[in-house]
Amino acid sequence: MDKPTLQKIHNLIKPYIHRSPVLTSQLLNTLCEADIFFKCENFQKMGAFKMRGAVNAILNLTDEQKSRGVVTHSSGNFAQALSLACKDLDVKAYIVMPENSPQVKKDAVKAYSGIIIECDSNINARETEAARIQKEKGAAFIHPSNNDDVIHGQGTAAIELLEDYNDLGYIFTSVGGGGLLAGTILAANHFSNGCKVIAGEPKEADDAYRSLISGNIEKNKTSNTIADGLRSHLGDRNFPIIKEHVEDIIRVEEDDIIKAMKLIWERMKIIIEPSAAVAFAAVLKDKKRIKNKKIGVILSGGNVDLSNLPFK
Amino acid sequence: MDKPTLQKIHNLIKPYIHRSPVLTSQLLNTLCEADIFFKCENFQKMGAFKMRGAVNAILNLTDEQKSRGVVTHSSGNFAQALSLACKDLDVKAYIVMPENSPQVKKDAVKAYSGIIIECDSNINARETEAARIQKEKGAAFIHPSNNDDVIHGQGTAAIELLEDYNDLGYIFTSVGGGGLLAGTILAANHFSNGCKVIAGEPKEADDAYRSLISGNIEKNKTSNTIADGLRSHLGDRNFPIIKEHVEDIIRVEEDDIIKAMKLIWERMKIIIEPSAAVAFAAVLKDKKRIKNKKIGVILSGGNVDLSNLPFK
Numbered sequence: 001m002d003k004p005t006l007q008k009i010h011n012l013i014k015p016y017i018h019r020s021p022v023l024t025s026q027l028l029n030t031l032c033e034a035d036i037f038f039k040c041e042n043f044q045k046m047g048a049f050k051m052r053g054a055v056n057a058i059l060n061l062t063d064e065q066k067s068r069g070v071v072t073h074s075s076g077n078f079a080q081a082l083s084l085a086c087k088d089l090d091v092k093a094y095i096v097m098p099e100n101s102p103q104v105k106k107d108a109v110k111a112y113s114g115i116i117i118e119c120d121s122n123i124n125a126r127e128t129e130a131a132r133i134q135k136e137k138g139a140a141f142i143h144p145s146n147n148d149d150v151i152h153g154q155g156t157a158a159i160e161l162l163e164d165y166n167d168l169g170y171i172f173t174s175v176g177g178g179g180l181l182a183g184t185i186l187a188a189n190h191f192s193n194g195c196k197v198i199a200g201e202p203k204e205a206d207d208a209y210r211s212l213i214s215g216n217i218e219k220n221k222t223s224n225t226i227a228d229g230l231r232s233h234l235g236d237r238n239f240p241i242i243k244e245h246v247e248d249i250i251r252v253e254e255d256d257i258i259k260a261m262k263l264i265w266e267r268m269k270i271i272i273e274p275s276a277a278v279a280f281a282a283v284l285k286d287k288k289r290i291k292n293k294k295i296g297v298i299l300s301g302g303n304v305d306l307s308n309l310p311f312k
Numbered sequence: 313m314d315k316p317t318l319q320k321i322h323n324l325i326k327p328y329i330h331r332s333p334v335l336t337s338q339l340l341n342t343l344c345e346a347d348i349f350f351k352c353e354n355f356q357k358m359g360a361f362k363m364r365g366a367v368n369a370i371l372n373l374t375d376e377q378k379s380r381g382v383v384t385h386s387s388g389n390f391a392q393a394l395s396l397a398c399k400d401l402d403v404k405a406y407i408v409m410p411e412n413s414p415q416v417k418k419d420a421v422k423a424y425s426g427i428i429i430e431c432d433s434n435i436n437a438r439e440t441e442a443a444r445i446q447k448e449k450g451a452a453f454i455h456p457s458n459n460d461d462v463i464h465g466q467g468t469a470a471i472e473l474l475e476d477y478n479d480l481g482y483i484f485t486s487v488g489g490g491g492l493l494a495g496t497i498l499a500a501n502h503f504s505n506g507c508k509v510i511a512g513e514p515k516e517a518d519d520a521y522r523s524l525i526s527g528n529i530e531k532n533k534t535s536n537t538i539a540d541g542l543r544s545h546l547g548d549r550n551f552p553i554i555k556e557h558v559e560d561i562i563r564v565e566e567d568d569i570i571k572a573m574k575l576i577w578e579r580m581k582i583i584i585e586p587s588a589a590v591a592f593a594a595v596l597k598d599k600k601r602i603k604n605k606k607i608g609v610i611l612s613g614g615n616v617d618l619s620n621l622p623f624k
Binding site: 266 | 333354355359574577578581582583584614618619621623
């Protein structure tokens with residue numbers, strides 16, 4: 001992957017995404033003793049950065065593939081992203097979802113014209129069902145994070161951030177499946193002058209942290225974290241990039257995540273989801289390293305269930 | 313009040329306020345069948361439009377007055393606004409607050425260097441205490457809404473909105489003490505080509521609606537509304553402006569307010585307070601009138617207690 005190719009990808013997907021705003025907060029700068037630039041992907045279409053990768057993946061299909069549709073298994077933001085990207089690009093999206101997914105998530109997928117296929121609530125059932133759709137419909141499988149086109153698409157958030165602020169010392173993201181982190185690393189490598197990338201990860205689902213130590217892709221036995229977008233594990237397409245280039249993975253406790261989320265809600269008056277707060281929680285835990293530096297933080301999304309908030 | 317004077321006021325306060333962003337939402341436009349431009353005063357300094365009026369009131373004091381400080385009675389956004397404006401302008405701010413005010417509000421005033429004077433929780437005690445401070449300290453009393461300089465300052469939000477979008481058919485605000493509504497009317501009269509101003513008001517505190525009917529300033533016997541910024545009544549400085557020029561005052565139920573607030577949080581990913589949601593609740597109740605028109609909505613503030621939200 002080189003700079004012109006990434007640039008081309010960004011130009012290709014631009015008509016289908018928002019250039020999300022970069023916000024700052026004097027109070028949070030004072031608190032962190034640093035200049036923080038928040039890339040607000042909570043304002044992205046469908047409310048998360050996932051739209052970028054989904055659009056890029058579909059644009060890279062052949063016309064014949066497009067005519068047969070795409071399939072993924074996800075109950076989260078990628079299900080909505082793929083559905084909306086497909087709606088915009090007139091492609092059928094088959095979304096395999098556990099039957100016990102919240103109705104609000106099913107409704108969101110339907111609102112974006114996604115076709116829901118329900119399955120049992122375990123990873124085997126999801127994969128089996130997705131494989132069946134691939135075979136029956138000839139649909140192309142798009143993995144939510146372990147797919148080169150998805151990774152490159154997710155990297156465009158950092159490209160925009162670095163276009164706006166070319167002297168960042170660090171960019172913080174959260175890490176779940178690894179698509180955003182790997183994409184951000186590629187962007188930092190090609191569009192900055194030595195900007196390093198640090199990931200925040202919930203301690204309750206610290207597979208990426210452990211993978212970095214062992215050198216192999218580790219999985220989570222349990223994933224009891226409020227950051228529901230970060231429960232998945234890395235894959236063979238994104239792990240090599242992360243392994244080679246990530247500066248650090250900082251693990252944060254559940255209380256840290258809720259505290260970081262509340263700080264952003266209260267002080268910036270914007271709504272971010274717990275998975276997005278993980279990146280800022282890592283910043284708060286790492287104040288020494290960032291002192292007096294300019295840093296970027298990618299706020300990955302803003303889709304939360306307002307009737308079930310963690311604030312007390 | 314003429315256009316050049318309002319313009320001068322705006323220029324005078326600019327260094328001390330944010331030019332708050334104007335946001336739009338495709339989904340809410342579709343829902344309302346109109347083009348809605350949200351003036352986001354929730355992103356204003358200290359989280360509400362009140363900063364504008366407070367700054368203007370202080371800038372209009374003589375140096376001698378400034379040296380003796382200012383006093384107001386408020387437990388809400390104006391207490392914070394006056395404190396912060398005074399901090400920025402190096403003036404002492406005496407804030408008379410009921411002793412049972414939430415600690416979080418007291419802390420906010422203290423954080424902005426306001427000097428809190430506690431009193432009993434009734435309007436007589438507040439006024440008596442404020443009068444005592446005026447006498448003892450020689451401090452200038454600044455009313456939160458019934459003060460010409462405050463009214464003119466609040467009008468600058470609409471001036472900015474009309475500078476950005478000069479062809480709005482209506483601007484919606486909420487009405488409590490009447491400062492924002494009267495200021496918005498002055499701005500619309502001088503900076504637009506016939507833009508009309510409509511106010512939303514909680515039915516549970518509909519004093520302004522009743523005042524418009526009776527022609528006199530009516531008060532609320534009870535004010536059981538979640539929109540805690542809108543429980544106060546109009547005054548002799550703002551009522552004449554409102555009476556003569558407001559196009560309509562639309563009363564909204566508590567459920568409408570919560571529904572409007574939730575829609576904005578969910579769809580725009582921004583945090584607004586119940587008092588701000590009242591303006592949008594009025595829009596939702598008045599869809600027929602605004603159909604296919606361009607309208608502005610002033611989202612007045614974003615200071616909410618996250619541990620006590622109304623969403624179920």
